[in-house]
Amino acid sequence: MKVLGIESSCDETGVAVYDTAIGGADGLRAHAVYSQIALHAEYGGVVPELASRDHVRKLLPLVRQTLAEAGLGTGDLDGVAYTAGPGLVGALLVGAGVARSLAWALDLPAIGVHHMEGHLLAPLMEDDPPQPPFVALLVSGGHTQLVAVDAIGSYRLLGETLDDAAGEAFDKTAKMMGLPYPGGPQLAKLAESGAPGAFRFARPMTDRPGLDFSFSGLKTQVLLAWQKSDRADATRADIARGFEDAVVDTLAIKCERALDAAGCDVLVVAGGVGANRRLRAKLQAMCEQRGGRACFPRPALCTDNGAMIAFAGALRLRAGQHDDDAVRATPRWDM
Ligand code: KG4
Ligand code: ZN
Secondary structure, eight states: OEEEEEEOSSSEEEEEEEETTTOTGGGEEEEEEEEOHHHHHTTTSOOHHHHHHHHHHHHHHHHHHHHHHHTOOGGGOOEEEEEEESSOHHHHHHHHHHHHHHHHHHTOOEEEEEHHHHHHHGGGGSSSOOOSSEEEEEESSSOEEEEEEEETTEEEEEEEBSSOOHHHHHHHHHHHTTOOSSHHHHHHHHHTTSOTTSSOOOOTTOSSSSSOBOOHHHHHHHHHHHHHSOOOHHHHHHHHHHHHHHHHHHHHHHHHHHHHHHTOOEEEEESGGGGOHHHHHHHHHHHHHTTOEEEOOOGGGTSSOSHHHHHHHHHHHHTTOOOOSSOOOOSSOOO
């Protein structure tokens, strides 16, 4: 089954074609992402109205480009999947409207996909994919969740953040220290040249049982350290390193607890923060020590993309699910 996937929940326009008959990494016939970073940079964050307007401009050209790269025509497609939520409602409506209209015109089934289910299943698009049951850590700009995956489509929430998401903490901390938008990846890059241990911040909520997270206090600790410091470039790198180590350690401690609680040794990591190199290395080492493994999508498929939507949609369409003719956009939606 060849499924066109469309992602437009925030500031990335993503389009892909996934072919379940090929499967694995090769099943991804083509994917393209157009990032709106430059558009929003001067505002220091995503401006919803500008995001919607840019999706309108970019989406159909990107569909055309992706099909050409896959060597396919619209007549080769078997279904269309799109992100139905959660996200910015105007941005979601653009992707949903285009996807539903294409499906109507081509007489294909269409399905609205939960953005976080897309992230969660992205590691299964790689070769030698993990099979449920496993524990998933979803770490993006909007979510930090630990989920027990009993089967594809059967998810139990084990823990989540009580305030900021991990990616949000990266972004806000970076902004506080004067790094340009989008801060998370920039802060991670800066941390690479920071001295480990020069600044030590708390590992929030690790001193008591439970699988929930809290990152907003950590952000305040970093702000105080930054304000008291000489604000030199080297100090900024040291603080960035201290912050990153605190987030990575906290996530690793909770992941290990979640694996213990679920009685399993396979961890699947997805979402934008899953692109963080130190997090990947730490979680991999932790799982290997238990005789298990940690599975990640390639870094380009950690952040928002159309491939994960094509893949998640293909699994659901192949199982016989599809939507009616209504255009679905659900800005707030529990997985
Ligand atoms: O999944 P994603 O692209 O969008 C959401 O659904 O939120 O995640 C974006 C988040 C941002 O907060 C960004 O700062 C963070 O992922 N991020 C990173 C890295 N790359 C992206 N955080 C830490 N280290 C990175 N290398
Ligand atoms: Zn995302």
